[in-house]
Amino acid sequence: MTPKPTTKGPAAQPLSRRSFLQGSALATAGATVFGAASVMMESAEAGQSSGLPVIGPEAVMMTLEVNGERRAVQVEPRMTLAEALRGPLALTGTKIACNRGACSACTVLLDGVAVCSCMMLALDVGTRRVTTIEGLAKNGELHPVQAAFIEHDALQCGFCTPGMVMSCTALLERMPHPTTADVEGAISGHLCRCGTYPHVIAATLAAAKTRQT
Amino acid sequence: MIMATDGTTRSEKFPFGIASVGLRDVERQVPFDEPPPLAPNAALAVIGKSIPRHDGRAKVTGATLFTVDVSLPGMLHGRIVRATLPHARIRAIDTAAAARHPGVLAVMLVARPDDPASAIVRYIGAPVAAIAAVSAAAAEEAAALIRVDYETQPFVVDLDRARAADAPLVYGAASGPAAEQSEIPFLAGLPLNGRPAMDGRGDTTQGFAQAAIIVEGEFRTEVQTHCCMEPHGIVADWRPDGLTVHMSTQFTAGVRHELAQAFGLPLHRVRVIVDGMGGGFGSKTQLGNYGRIAVGLSRQARAPVRLVLDRAEEQMDSGNRPGTWHRLRVGARRDGSLTAISLLSYGTAGITVGAGLGNNAQALYTCPNVDSSQYDVFINAGPGCAMRGPGNTPAAWGLEQTIDELAERLAIDPLILRDRIDASPTRREERRIGAERIGWQRRRHPAADTGPVKRGLGMAQSLWSANVQINSACEVRVMRDGSVEVLSSVQDIGTGITTVLAQVVAEMLGLRPEAITVRIGDTEFPAGPPSHGSRTTASITPPARTAAWRILQKLLRGAAETLKVSAADLIARDGRIAVRDEPSRGMRFEEAAALLRTDRISEVASRSDDYAGFRRRMGDAAMALEDLGGVQFAAVAVDTETGIIRVERVVAVHDCGRPMNPRQIESQVQGGVLMGISYALFENRILDQHTGRMVNANLEQYKLLGPSETPAIDVIVLENYQGQSATDAYGIAEPANIATAPAIGNAVYNAIGVRLRSLPMAPAAVLAALGKIPSRS
Numbered sequence: 001m002t003p004k005p006t007t008k009g010p011a012a013q014p015l016s017r018r019s020f021l022q023g024s025a026l027a028t029a030g031a032t033v034f035g036a037a038s039v040m041m042e043s044a045e046a047g048q049s050s051g052l053p054v055i056g057p058e059a060v061m062m063t064l065e066v067n068g069e070r071r072a073v074q075v076e077p078r079m080t081l082a083e084a085l086r087g088p089l090a091l092t093g094t095k096i097a098c099n100r101g102a103c104s105a106c107t108v109l110l111d112g113v114a115v116c117s118c119m120m121l122a123l124d125v126g127t128r129r130v131t132t133i134e135g136l137a138k139n140g141e142l143h144p145v146q147a148a149f150i151e152h153d154a155l156q157c158g159f160c161t162p163g164m165v166m167s168c169t170a171l172l173e174r175m176p177h178p179t180t181a182d183v184e185g186a187i188s189g190h191l192c193r194c195g196t197y198p199h200v201i202a203a204t205l206a207a208a209k210t211r212q213t
Numbered sequence: 214m215i216m217a218t219d220g221t222t223r224s225e226k227f228p229f230g231i232a233s234v235g236l237r238d239v240e241r242q243v244p245f246d247e248p249p250p251l252a253p254n255a256a257l258a259v260i261g262k263s264i265p266r267h268d269g270r271a272k273v274t275g276a277t278l279f280t281v282d283v284s285l286p287g288m289l290h291g292r293i294v295r296a297t298l299p300h301a302r303i304r305a306i307d308t309a310a311a312a313r314h315p316g317v318l319a320v321m322l323v324a325r326p327d328d329p330a331s332a333i334v335r336y337i338g339a340p341v342a343a344i345a346a347v348s349a350a351a352a353e354e355a356a357a358l359i360r361v362d363y364e365t366q367p368f369v370v371d372l373d374r375a376r377a378a379d380a381p382l383v384y385g386a387a388s389g390p391a392a393e394q395s396e397i398p399f400l401a402g403l404p405l406n407g408r409p410a411m412d413g414r415g416d417t418t419q420g421f422a423q424a425a426i427i428v429e430g431e432f433r434t435e436v437q438t439h440c441c442m443e444p445h446g447i448v449a450d451w452r453p454d455g456l457t458v459h460m461s462t463q464f465t466a467g468v469r470h471e472l473a474q475a476f477g478l479p480l481h482r483v484r485v486i487v488d489g490m491g492g493g494f495g496s497k498t499q500l501g502n503y504g505r506i507a508v509g510l511s512r513q514a515r516a517p518v519r520l521v522l523d524r525a526e527e528q529m530d531s532g533n534r535p536g537t538w539h540r541l542r543v544g545a546r547r548d549g550s551l552t553a554i555s556l557l558s559y560g561t562a563g564i565t566v567g568a569g570l571g572n573n574a575q576a577l578y579t580c581p582n583v584d585s586s587q588y589d590v591f592i593n594a595g596p597g598c599a600m601r602g603p604g605n606t607p608a609a610w611g612l613e614q615t616i617d618e619l620a621e622r623l624a625i626d627p628l629i630l631r632d633r634i635d636a637s638p639t640r641r642e643e644r645r646i647g648a649e650r651i652g653w654q655r656r657r658h659p660a661a662d663t664g665p666v667k668r669g670l671g672m673a674q675s676l677w678s679a680n681v682q683i684n685s686a687c688e689v690r691v692m693r694d695g696s697v698e699v700l701s702s703v704q705d706i707g708t709g710i711t712t713v714l715a716q717v718v719a720e721m722l723g724l725r726p727e728a729i730t731v732r733i734g735d736t737e738f739p740a741g742p743p744s745h746g747s748r749t750t751a752s753i754t755p756p757a758r759t760a761a762w763r764i765l766q767k768l769l770r771g772a773a774e775t776l777k778v779s780a781a782d783l784i785a786r787d788g789r790i791a792v793r794d795e796p797s798r799g800m801r802f803e804e805a806a807a808l809l810r811t812d813r814i815s816e817v818a819s820r821s822d823d824y825a826g827f828r829r830r831m832g833d834a835a836m837a838l839e840d841l842g843g844v845q846f847a848a849v850a851v852d853t854e855t856g857i858i859r860v861e862r863v864v865a866v867h868d869c870g871r872p873m874n875p876r877q878i879e880s881q882v883q884g885g886v887l888m889g890i891s892y893a894l895f896e897n898r899i900l901d902q903h904t905g906r907m908v909n910a911n912l913e914q915y916k917l918l919g920p921s922e923t924p925a926i927d928v929i930v931l932e933n934y935q936g937q938s939a940t941d942a943y944g945i946a947e948p949a950n951i952a953t954a955p956a957i958g959n960a961v962y963n964a965i966g967v968r969l970r971s972l973p974m975a976p977a978a979v980l981a982a983l984g985k986i987p988s989r990s
Binding site for chain 1: 263265266268269270272273274275276277278279281282284350439440441442443444489490491492494523524706707708709876877879880881883884885886887888911912913917919920921923925926
């Protein structure tokens with residue numbers, strides 16, 4: 001499905017935030033977007049040209065399922081998931097280092113899949129379950145990947161660490177017996193200026209063994 | 214122990230030498246109020262052991278609060294408006310529309326059109342104005358509304374072009390005559406007006422005349438940016454009764470001084486706090502323009518202001534490692550002994566100075582005749598600053614390759630040549646260990662492989678001063694319930710000093726390191742050292758041990774009374790205070806603490822001079838007698854069809870006095886090596902010559918080494934006892950970075966038989982060196 005062309009040409013009407021949102025909603029027209037949208041339509045206006053609901057630019061309420069909890073949160077439509085987590089949800093364990101998907105510091109899990117939360121609008125999360133670094137330990141007991149990171153000194157300054165931990169956790173979920181190359185692949189988008197990669201790989205391989213026993 | 218006649222010191226015997234070679238005793242005069250010598254690591258319970266990071270749990274659970282995570286009630290968000298031209302005079306700045314933005318609470322001019330000195334911007338990204346608004350998004354919107362009227366001026370952003378006689382002047386004509394009139398040599402036709410650093414010894418003309426062989430080479434190193442994962446950031450809270458800032462800094466106590474001076478406040482009215490600190494590598498040692506701006510905004514808006522740079526700002530205006538061109542001439546006799554070294558360098562730190570080449574050429578090898586001229590060249594680019602092994606890292610690139618060339622010309626193995634010309638017994642042992650580990654005897658003649666992928670081995674040496682901050686203090690407290698705290702303003706920038714401080718105090722008090730609470734990164738505590746120059750451990754662990762020892766004496770006195778023994782017969786071990794020769798007689802540490810007359814006792818100690826003195830003292834800083842060393846070996850595979858260099862293995866052998874926590878040291882050495890590989894192969898700040906703009910001001914086109922380019926790294930650290938302080942520990946961060954690029958360069962030469970002299974050794978450079986594509990320059 002393609003967005004309905006506007007009556008004015010693109011040159012006459014530059015892309016506004018509103019028309020972009022309209023367009024992306026139409027383009028993706030998936031259950032996820034509308035699933036989310038239906039939650040927070042209270043403050044949405046009706047679109048003039050398409051008849052579809054238009055959101056923003058002012059903040060709207062939505063519900064995000066984060067770390068097993070449904071949390072109502074007010075977000076501006078332009079707000080990324082990373083910003084929503086760090087701002088209104090006060091989950092600052094998720095870090096922003098490049099803010100354009102180049103370093104993976106902001107990695108969280110969406111239904112168990114590692115994604116860059118700086119590259120996704122909060123509204124686009126829809127009904128998917130978000131897991132952040134704060135949600136890995138259960139009842140104070142560290143996830144095996146977290147424990148292995150400490151044991152193998154897989155962190156120095158610690159700023160890229162939450163993202164690294166999330167990607168390594170996601171890897172072990174989908175691949176319980178990874179090789180060194182698998183771990184390298186899983187963290188290949190992550191940048192660590194302290195140079196912790198060797199210890200991150202050792203820690204993740206060790207965590208895989210711990211989980212098996 | 215023997216008391217000195219004046220009563221201020223006593224004589225003690227310390228372990229001395231390299232543990233793997235053999236230790237002997239050395240006698241030192243120790244201040245009477247400092248602890249007895251610490252035994253070698255093998256005899257200790259906690260120091261020298263790989264204790265897990267104290268802050269590990271907080272960091273893997275996301276609980277650590279970094280500066281970017283600090284949120285204060287009523288906090289505003291700052292944003293800097295930056296120059297869009299590389300050289301211009303600002304005629305006017307229109308802030309009216311920005312000021313009308315509903316979210317804006319403060320608008321500030323950084324450049325002032327009415328002030329000739331501040332109206333000139335000299336690089337793209339220079340701060341022009343700043344905004345404080347209710348949200349980061351509002352601040353960004355408002356910043357976009359500020360209109361700056363520029364009058365363009367000629368600019369230059371290339372090191373070579375800036376050296377041309379007709380090049381645009383970064384600082385105008387005024388500084389030219391000043392340089393000519395000064396005593397420093399001023400090269401005719403050089404409109405740079407930077408500061409040449411000259412030093413040397415002997416007579417190089419004579420030295421070269423004595424040489425049987427002279428090797429000469431020209432080298433280049435690129436500009437490298439720090440790329441800290443946590444951006445530069447500050448939360449400034451200006452209040453009538455004082456200023457509090459949270460700042461991602463390498464020097465908590467230093468920033469306090471800068472703030473007090475910049476804003477006319479007494480020191481006690483300024484508090485600087487850093488908890489989590491997401492990397493600095495030399496770029497976070499000072500307050501910075503953004504720090505001043507944030508405090509100014511907070512004062513103006515009467516609210517806390519958080520200002521965090523975005524990644525493009527990081528790349529353009531948070532410092533960088535200066536780029537260099539350098540030429541080395543080295544003369545030697547047939548036996549390899551050096552007769553002369555001559556170094557000429559032009560480096561650029563953008564609009565500032567500090568692009569020199571350190572002291573490798575002057576100090577690493579025995580040579581009677583040395584001259585060095587190091588010039589700073591100004592260009593219209595963001596200011597450089599210290600970066601992991603500043604000066605010595607680019608200098609090692611040229612020097613270590615030149616020494617290898619000399620070895621080849623003399624038909625001597627590079628290790629044997631270094632055995633002859635390097636007087637350091639530490640590096641000799643490091644070469645021996647490293648050669649064995651990497652399998653140096655397998656090294657073949659250059660370009661031995663016949664297939665398209667060619668392998669080679671190389672090595673290079675590191676040199677770095679063992680720095681100490683004299684102005685370093687630490688407090689140890691014991692409470693009546695037996696809880697123990699260590700306090701200092703020193704910051705943990707990821708190096709692990711938190712854990713090491715716990716180890717030092719735990720060892721002295723006979724406790725487990727987990728039992729020690731470490732409170733650092735706050736100027737409310739005794740002033741600690743900066744974490745730059747690899748000086749943190751050397752500066753703060755001796756006072757920590759001294760303070761713990763003094764507090765232990767108080768506890769022992771109380772326990773001795775109860776146990777009816779002499780305090781001198783008591784020891785603290787395994788959580789107990791017990792009689793040395795009758796360990797069953799004693800009490801738990803908590804029981805001894807319960808005997809205290811007051812709820813809390815405290816001791817503050819500061820860094821004394823190294824026991825055998827320093828080589829040099831410069832204000833608060835000093836250099837230890839023996840430098841830090843390190844030798845690195847690299848195994849590479851060069852694909853001669855694609856030009857891609859793959860580092861397959863690195864062996865890094867280092868020394869840092871007494872190693873305090875081997876696993877943390879291993880982490881840090883790996884980090885130094887990986888930053889070195891990244892410097893050698895990938896990183897490059899690229900400025901567009903036509904616009905002055907950095908074209909890769911991000912983290913995707915500014916290529917950093919990633920996991921898949923990480924080789925196997927063997928880290929070996931000597932125990933090198935010097936008997937110099939209460940802990941005898943020194944630093945490791947910078948030595949670990951200095952030798953990597955030239956070790957790879959020498960290995961690449963061994964692989965392909967062609968020497969690459971410019972960094973980075975990108976595929977195109979390799980192919981050009983092999984004559985497969987035309988050279989770019």
